[in-house]
Amino acid sequence: MISITTKNSVIHFNSTVYTELNTYIKAQNPSKIFILVDTNTHDLCLPQFMANLESGDIATEVMEMPEGEDHKTIDICMGVWEAMSQYNADRKSLLINLGGGVVTDLGGFVASTYMRGIDYINVPTSLLAMVDASVGGKTGVDLGVLKNQVGIISEGAMVLIDVSFLSTLPQNQMVSGFAEMLKHGLIIDAEYWHTLTHLEELDLSDLDQLIYDSVIIKNKVVTEDPTEKGLRKTLNYGHTLGHAIESYFLEHDAKTTLLHGEAIAIGLILESYISTKVCGLPNEVLDEISEGVLKTFAKIEFEEVDYKPIIELMKHDKKNSHGIIKFVLLEAIGKAKIDCEVPNEIILEAFTYYKAL
Template structure:
């Protein structure tokens, strides 16, 4: 499978990706290599990566705790301490082996250490492959608020090997699927409706579908690297999705949701809001919402929950001048950014979401 050549980095696939990684290591003459993992990827994935790296310099492993609650500055501080204490310098390379949390933390830590060292992402989850490791965004959470601290800085290389997906539980695969569905909704109806009938889904087509999804994101990110306009379309479903994810992470009475699980809810809500605000076709909204609902279990929201979510909406990164901005759809493949939505319309969207589970 051919690599994707971007302005500042490459995305390489399968066996060819390891050749590109080793060529990068050789051509840059790195003084040392650090591989960042969490305890899950250390157990399930580290051996395979280590068997495929060719390097004449020392390789150090840095292990962090898994989970969204550890995606913070404290974890970065521990990484920076380890790098410093073991002699890392400006010519060191950091490879992040893991899901979106690991690559987000790794990219941010590398971008800050000694004002920036090279880094490579090796995503091991579907979410990481199609979203988190792509586009140059790296960052951490501020308490329960998602991705409030970070930088936009591209890696040297993203290595995509679908073999790592065999280590994932089903819920993690679904979490990544949410972002693939999003890419289809904002860019290409054919890509979205490819997931309409699971019985027709062929596993051997997964690398191709992943590559298609990556190309949608990279095309948008290349045109608007610093999220000044077009790139905001990638936040479809994320305004309420991030609020729902943060609320469930912080509330002791709620079950935590994976990123994709929260975004799936956010996309259904955004589809209904698109009907209310932009006259998006209701029948298409129903069809798309049913497809998303096929993959994700319904979550209950009380009136109190919906009211509490407004606090988290105020911290969304797309906001400006005190306004909460939504990405909505005029049609599939035609997103519109900076849409204003009323409280009443949000309530209608939640009522619509609830009706789907009846």
Template sequence: MQTIQANGYSIFFNENCYTYLSETLQSDVYSKIFIIVDSETANYCLPDFLANLATEVPIEIIEFDAGEVFKNIETCTQIWQALTELGADRKSIIINVGGGVVTDLGGFVACTYKRGIDFINVPTTLLAMVDASVGGKNGVDLGNLKNQIGVIQNPKAVLVDTHYLGTLPQNQMRSGLAEMLKHGLIQDYDYWRQFSDLSNLNTDDLNALIHQSVIIKNNVVTQDPTEKGLRKALNFGHTLGHAIESYCLENENKTTLLHGEAIAAGMILESFLSLKKGFLTDAEYHEIKYVITDIYPTVSFTENDINSIIDLLIHDKKNEFGKVKFVLLNEIGAVKTDQDIENGLIFKAFEDYKN
């Protein structure tokens, strides 16, 4: 797969990743390498990564507990303290090896330690490969509120080695697939159509889909790196999806959802809103709903759940002047941003989602 050029950095794939690393991690450039992992990637991915890391530069491993609940400022403080105790300086480099929690949090740690040191992202989940590690967004959650604290700062490089996907359970693969579906829905109808039948998908097919998904996201963020306009399109499904994810994370009576599982529900709900606003046809909406529900189980919501989810919308980062702003589909492959939606229509979306 060809290397993709982004804003000031490159996205390398498979064998090209380690060629780049060996050329970059020279002892006269970096004083020390710090590899940040969580407890899952420490077990399943770190040994392979270290086996491919050819360098004479001293290496330190910093590990934290796996899970969205640890994507917070307290974990950052622990890692900043570890960096200090282990002698990290401004000529050190951080390599984040893991899923979206690791790349988001590790990137934020790097951007803020000593006012910023170099970092490289090595995404090991499908979700991180096609979404979290591309585009320069780094940050942590504030309580149950997703990604409320952070900065936009690009890594030195992103290294996508798809062999790490062999370590993932099916639910994690489905979680990443949601963002790939989204990329088709917002930008590329032909790409979307490739997901209508995944029964004969092989490794080469998956690699090609991942590569194209990264191209789509990179094209968007390259044109609008700080989310002033076009980049808002990437939030399709995320206004309600993030609220659902946050609600399930904080409510002990609800099953915690993976990011992609919540976004899948959000995409169906926001496609219904697009239909009712006159942007999507009935045929387009039912095609979207059929494809997504064929991959993801329907989540159950009570009336109280829905009220609580709507209350969480006020914290969405796209909001302006206290108003919730939605990204809706104008058709499959195009979007309308900054859309106002009444709460009554959101309730109707949830009602249709259940049926």
């Protein structure tokens, strides 16, 4: 697959990733190499990565953080910053983030702020990170249960996508990443959406191309609008409600914590319903979207008492302005509209629609 060049970075795929990585290290000659992993990728991915890394005489340190969204915090950043300082990391050090979206988001933030910025490379190991989290330069951590409230947009030197790492994932993590791919089709490319919702016509060998196509879509958007002034906002489709739902389920012990993609899948359906009321999305298209999402994602049960606190959490969404909640909605599959204001009663109707599916 042909490497994808972004404004400040390059995305390499499969057979080229280690050649490109080792060429980069030889040319840049970093003072030290730090590799950030979580408890899962330490065991499942690090051995393969280290077997292909050619660091020569450059000292290499592995730093391990706990696995999971609830550890995407400033406290973990503190631990990583302190470890790097203890091992004498300087401005010529390199940080390699080997993991899913939590590792690439947090690691990118750590690198972008340590000594006001050192080089970093993302090596995504989950489907979610490959098609979304590791591409585009968004880094950051959560503030309590509020998603990605603290962060910076700063691209790493490169992204290395080795699809073989997906074999280490449990099924629910594979499915989680699929939600972002569905979103890419809904906001930009109706043909891609159709392909993703008819996977019975494909086989596993098509996955590489689907991932590549999703990265192309995301890169096109972030290249045109790197700082999210306009078009890049469309990448938040399904996320205004999805993030609020994810946060709500994370903070309530009585709820089963949702993976990011599971929450976003709900958001895609809810915000598609809202689109019929606000942007004139045809009802038959809403039905197509709901059916397409539910082919992969199981319905999640809500109670009416859940709705108000979820809506309250949306007040912290980063697209909001002057205290007004701003949605990304659909006029048609492949055509999104940004900065839409939505009355609470329509949001409540959307939950009623979802519950009845």
